Amino acid sequence: xxxxxxxxxxxxxxxxxxxxxxxxxxxxxxxxxxxxxxxxxxxxxxxxxxxxxxxxxxxxxxxxxxxxxxx
Numbered sequence: 001x002x003x004x005x006x007x008x009x010x011x012x013x014x015x016x017x018x019x020x021x022x023x024x025x026x027x028x029x030x031x032x033x034x035x036x037x038x039x040x041x042x043x044x045x046x047x048x049x050x051x052x053x054x055x056x057x058x059x060x061x062x063x064x065x066x067x068x069x070x071x
Contacts, residue, residue: 008068015064022057025050 029050036043 008071011064011068011071015061015068018057018061018064020061022054022061025057026054029054
């Protein structure tokens, strides 16, 4: 029995956009964090939240691309 995989272009595009948003968020944070004049505790909290948001975006993007290719 032959199985044919249907590639979903929309899912791949949305996944790529999510990955680009995650990478863009990380690069923007790397550029703007040294300019912030905050206490060390506040800065570490902002870094943690940014890392969590970027991780969700990156994992969502990878998942969407994989589902778009193999789902």
